[in-house]
Amino acid sequence: MLTGDYAAWMWFNFLRMENQTIQLRRGELTDAARLATFAARTFACTFGPDNRPEDIAAHLEASYGVAQQARELTDPMYVTLLADAGTDLAAFAQVRRKEPPPCVTGPAPIELYRFYVDIPWQGRGVAPCLMSAVQDAATEMGGRTLWLSVWERNPRARAFYHKSGFRDVGVADFYVGPDRQRDRILVSPIDPRPIHSPRV
Ligand SMILES: CC(C)(COP(=O)(O)OP(=O)(O)OC[C@H]1O[C@@H](n2cnc3c(N)ncnc32)[C@H](O)[C@@H]1OP(=O)(O)O)[C@@H](O)C(=O)NCCC(=O)NCCS
Numbered sequence: 001m002l003t004g005d006y007a008a009w010m011w012f013n014f015l016r017m018e019n020q021t022i023q024l025r026r027g028e029l030t031d032a033a034r035l036a037t038f039a040a041r042t043f044a045c046t047f048g049p050d051n052r053p054e055d056i057a058a059h060l061e062a063s064y065g066v067a068q069q070a071r072e073l074t075d076p077m078y079v080t081l082l083a084d085a086g087t088d089l090a091a092f093a094q095v096r097r098k099e100p101p102p103c104v105t106g107p108a109p110i111e112l113y114r115f116y117v118d119i120p121w122q123g124r125g126v127a128p129c130l131m132s133a134v135q136d137a138a139t140e141m142g143g144r145t146l147w148l149s150v151w152e153r154n155p156r157a158r159a160f161y162h163k164s165g166f167r168d169v170g171v172a173d174f175y176v177g178p179d180r181q182r183d184r185i186l187v188s189p190i191d192p193r194p195i196h197s198p199r200v
Contacts, residue, residue, distance in 0.1 A: 108143050
């Protein structure tokens with residue numbers, strides 16, 4: 001579980017977990033290979049059990065890889081946040097400017113595009129800290145509404161987003177390979193608080 005002073009972590013961007021320290025920082029081009037491996041693995045772990053292997057493979061081919069992650073890490077429309085546990089990443093999130101679906105009606109929308117916490121770190125306080133940094137990054141991008149899409153068959157993520165203040169506003173198609181699935185669209189107003197983590 002999260003230990004230490006939460007407010008202090010928010011300032012220094014370090015999360016002290018038992019005998020490990022996690023640094024929350026922005027991803028850089030040099031992180032591309034590490035992020036590509038981590039992102040593909042966490043996607044496959046999350047959705048592999050409920051999807052056909054060939055569909056997962058097609059999605060990984062289309063959406064992950066060192067070249068793709070390098071493009072995203074250097075794209076000014078994206079911000080990538082890493083929870084770096086040293087040898088391994090513990091989690092990552094990406095926010096980006098993207099035209100939202102019509103059911104997102106709030107002002108200045110920013111998409112929370114990816115949000116993944118590795119299994120050993122789930123339920124231990126990493127996710128809420130990363131969400132707080134996501135809010136800060138979206139605020140810096142001028143956002144006032146955070147929106148995301150989550151598979152309707154992902155109850156843990158839906159529960160986490162619900163307790164993080166998101167509400168359900170609609171549905172959208174999402175393709176894993178050729179398999180059409182239904183995502184829920186969630187939105188949350190971005191809290192206009194002072195930015196807690198100016199160096200993330
Ligand atoms: C979604 C995710 C970021 C949430 O982080 P986390 O550390 O697991 O979140 P928490 O444990 O703080 O909260 C999850 C909540 O879901 C609940 N939960 C767990 N399994 C559940 C299930 N099968 N059904 C419903 N709720 C569930 C937990 O009890 C917890 O609620 P509580 O705090 O009220 O008890 C993380 O699990 C993750 O990265 N999962 C894999 C990737 C993923 O699905 N990403 C989202 C893509 S849109």
